Amino acid sequence: MTQAAVQTDTIEMTYREAVKQALRDAMKRDERVFLMGEDVGRYGGCYAVSHGLLAEFGPERIRDTPLSESGFTGAGIGAAMAGMRPIVELMTVNFSLLALDQILNTAATVRHMSGNQFGVPLVIRMATGAGRQLAAQHSHSLEGWYAHIPGIKVLAPATLEDARGMLWTALQDPDPVLIFENVMLYNMTGKLAADAGPVDIDKAAVRRAGRDISLITYGGSLWKTLEAASALAADGIEAEVIDLRSLRPLDDATIMASVGKTRRAVIVDEGWRSGSLAAEVGMRVVEQAFWSLDAPIGRVCSEEVPIPYPRHLENAAIPQAPKIVAAAKAALGRA
Amino acid sequence: MTARADKPHLSREHMLELLRQMIRIRRFEDKCAELYTQEKIRGFLHLYDGEEAVAVGVIPVLEKRDRIVATYREHGHALVRGVPMKTVMAEMYGKQEGCSRGRGGSMHLFDAATNFYGGNAIVGGGLPLAVGLGLADHMQGHNLVIACFFGEGAVAEGEFHESLNLAALWGLPVLFVCENNFYAMGTALAISESETDIHRKAESYGVVSEAVDGMDVVAVEAAARRAVQAVRENRKPYFLECRTYRLRAHSMFDPQLYRDKAEVEARRKNEPIVRFQGWLQANQMIHPEDLSRIEAEIDAEIAEAVAFAETGTWEPVEQLTRFTYAESDASAIGKMP
Ligand SMILES: Cc1ncc(C[n+]2csc(CCOP(=O)(O)OP(=O)(O)O)c2C)c(N)n1
Numbered sequence: 214m215t216q217a218a219v220q221t222d223t224i225e226m227t228y229r230e231a232v233k234q235a236l237r238d239a240m241k242r243d244e245r246v247f248l249m250g251e252d253v254g255r256y257g258g259c260y261a262v263s264h265g266l267l268a269e270f271g272p273e274r275i276r277d278t279p280l281s282e283s284g285f286t287g288a289g290i291g292a293a294m295a296g297m298r299p300i301v302e303l304m305t306v307n308f309s310l311l312a313l314d315q316i317l318n319t320a321a322t323v324r325h326m327s328g329n330q331f332g333v334p335l336v337i338r339m340a341t342g343a344g345r346q347l348a349a350q351h352s353h354s355l356e357g358w359y360a361h362i363p364g365i366k367v368l369a370p371a372t373l374e375d376a377r378g379m380l381w382t383a384l385q386d387p388d389p390v391l392i393f394e395n396v397m398l399y400n401m402t403g404k405l406a407a408d409a410g411p412v413d414i415d416k417a418a419v420r421r422a423g424r425d426i427s428l429i430t431y432g433g434s435l436w437k438t439l440e441a442a443s444a445l446a447a448d449g450i451e452a453e454v455i456d457l458r459s460l461r462p463l464d465d466a467t468i469m470a471s472v473g474k475t476r477r478a479v480i481v482d483e484g485w486r487s488g489s490l491a492a493e494v495g496m497r498v499v500e501q502a503f504w505s506l507d508a509p510i511g512r513v514c515s516e517e518v519p520i521p522y523p524r525h526l527e528n529a530a531i532p533q534a535p536k537i538v539a540a541a542k543a544a545l546g547r548a
Numbered sequence: 549m550t551a552r553a554d555k556p557h558l559s560r561e562h563m564l565e566l567l568r569q570m571i572r573i574r575r576f577e578d579k580c581a582e583l584y585t586q587e588k589i590r591g592f593l594h595l596y597d598g599e600e601a602v603a604v605g606v607i608p609v610l611e612k613r614d615r616i617v618a619t620y621r622e623h624g625h626a627l628v629r630g631v632p633m634k635t636v637m638a639e640m641y642g643k644q645e646g647c648s649r650g651r652g653g654s655m656h657l658f659d660a661a662t663n664f665y666g667g668n669a670i671v672g673g674g675l676p677l678a679v680g681l682g683l684a685d686h687m688q689g690h691n692l693v694i695a696c697f698f699g700e701g702a703v704a705e706g707e708f709h710e711s712l713n714l715a716a717l718w719g720l721p722v723l724f725v726c727e728n729n730f731y732a733m734g735t736a737l738a739i740s741e742s743e744t745d746i747h748r749k750a751e752s753y754g755v756v757s758e759a760v761d762g763m764d765v766v767a768v769e770a771a772a773r774r775a776v777q778a779v780r781e782n783r784k785p786y787f788l789e790c791r792t793y794r795l796r797a798h799s800m801f802d803p804q805l806y807r808d809k810a811e812v813e814a815r816r817k818n819e820p821i822v823r824f825q826g827w828l829q830a831n832q833m834i835h836p837e838d839l840s841r842i843e844a845e846i847d848a849e850i851a852e853a854v855a856f857a858e859t860g861t862w863e864p865v866e867q868l869t870r871f872t873y874a875e876s877d878a879s880a881i882g883k884m885p
Contacts (some may be wrong), residue, residue, distance in 0.1 A: 255806040256733050279701075279735070280672070282705075351669060516868055518868060518871075522650060526650075
């Protein structure tokens with residue numbers, strides 16, 4: 214049988230299920246792995262990601278915690294330093310703020326300030342993003358903030374393959390890795406190879422090839438950006454869509470290769486515009502590919518406002534496909 | 549009902565008012581649940597079903613000038629406090645006629661006119677704020693009471709411990725009301741606390757502390773009178789643990805895998821409205837026509853609130869970034885007390 218004739222079986226599933234498979238796989242592969250967080254066990258996970266795992270692995274390894282984000286995140290750091298491989302689940306990025314001290318002042322610094330004697334091989338997962346009308350305290354997109362911090366790695370799986378594959382690779386990493394799962398993706402369905410497994414966590418991916426403009430994005434915004442790219446194609450504009458996948462470190466080579474080819478770029482990021490990850494990516498393009506650019510770099514970010522409750526205002530506050538189309542056309546001088 | 553009194557009123561009129569307020573919250577929220585399935589109300593919706601005796605027992609004991617801090621499960625608190633039902637309902641819809649201009653929704657009811665300092669949806673997030681309101685009063689000498697409501701889940705947060713310590717250390721007039729419904733989402737109290745007798749934690753900070761049957765509105769009210777009076781007179785914090793039960797899902801998305809249906813059904817039989825109404829009937833303090841009158845009045849109020857919300861308007865998208873900072877036109881941001 215030739216290579217081309219080999220058919221890989223695919224299974225239709227949700228992003229949620231892909232994350233669950235990753236958790237189950239990690240728990241089976243390595244007995245040092247355990248999951249802890251609020252309502253991961255008896256409740257089944259606030260987004261039902263860990264539903265069923267308590268029955269399978271028991272309460273020692275699927276560990277429900279009290280509402281003590283700082284405490285159990287710190288406990289995850291300690292357990293990781295002592296040889297365990299914890300996966301800490303923070304329900305959402307909104308509540309990660311209560312654990313920020315532990316993440317920034319301990320997880321991110323221990324290796325450096327101990328002169329490389331100790332490391333923190335910890336994975337922290339959390340949901341992020343707006344779009345469910347949960348208003349100002351429950352709709353943050355702060356992954357860009359975390360990407361500011363040396364000492365941690367920041368991942369944003371946007372596809373089923375990455376939801377399934379990033380976790381194991383992250384667990385092999387000797388340093389803390391934060392995984393941000395966009396809340397709007399959990400119900401997304403797609404086909405995943407039956408034998409899907411670990412993937413790299415340091416390369417950006419070209420999700421759609423094109424020659425006219427580079428649309429650079431990640432996470433939940435990937436799908437809006439691909440939608441925008443289809444709309445642009447209908448107008449004869451071939452956009453290349455880059456999925457950053459890793460927000461720290463950033464894969465400059467993939468970004469610059471794309472911009473070097475298309476000579477134009479728009480960055481799409483659900484974080485607030487000022488001080489955003491989009492600003493960082495844009496500045497890197499300026500530093501490394503300025504002479505390739507034919508137009509100013511564009512950005513589509515969230516508006517500078519806490520996320521409002523009503524649907525029409527929330528929709529207007531965060532990136533949407535029509536805004537991305539408009540920004541791309543502006544960069545092409547076709548507004 | 550009168551805003552201030554130092555001893556329990558056992559008058560028929562007062563008893564009917566307690567019952568009326570509980571039924572009013574229940575029916576309002578039943579309507580909200582219905583409107584949620586119709587997608588008129590979106591986002592998270594946390595109902596107070598089974599816990600009404602707490603807000604109804606505590607809030608009317610406060611004076612108008614006192615201040616209240618609540619959580620995301622705060623529709624009942626807002627209604628009993630006197631935030632007009634129609635502006636609460638408009639808020640649930642996200643209309644600009646809502647009590648928070650539609651910006652907040654169900655979890656973020658605010659109302660400066662009644663000193664209602666909001667629904668805070670970060671567990672434990674309201675406690676430090678209440679301490680600060682207490683500190684301001686300590687420094688300004690208005691002799692207010694700050695009532696802060698929170699669930700027992702918040703007790704595990706550092707903010708709870710920091711707040712109790714600060715309030716005790718500085719002698720601040722904060723009434724901490726723990727609504728212990730025994731579950732934080734799917735996590736039962738015994739799974740989250742090494743010491744499940746919560747009011748003892750407050751004691752350990754030197755805060756006067758008491759636990760009360762939170763399903764008994766008369767008991768809650770009596771405890772609240774003691775507590776409010778103590779805070780007002782001693783200018784020190786007080787801790788009231790109200791033991792209650794959440795009869796519905798945590799929010800609208802919860803399949804309740806963590807508890808038996810039988811447990812909920814048993815609690816439903818003893819919920820505060822059934823219990824108080826039964827007691828009033830047994831003591832001949834209520835007549836069937838009282839009940840039908842109360843229910844008819846409430847239904848009319850709800851119908852009016854829904855109509856108000858329905859005819860309310862969407863804030864124009866052009867105003868999206870307003871209220872991120874103070875505006876020079878003070879009338880646009882409401883008057884602070
Ligand atoms: C800091 C923080 N962590 C997690 C959550 C998610 N969450 C919302 S309500 C809740 C349960 C809180 O339980 P409790 O304090 O007992 O109040 P109840 O909902 O029972 O009224 C959780 C975990 C949150 N809002 N804030």
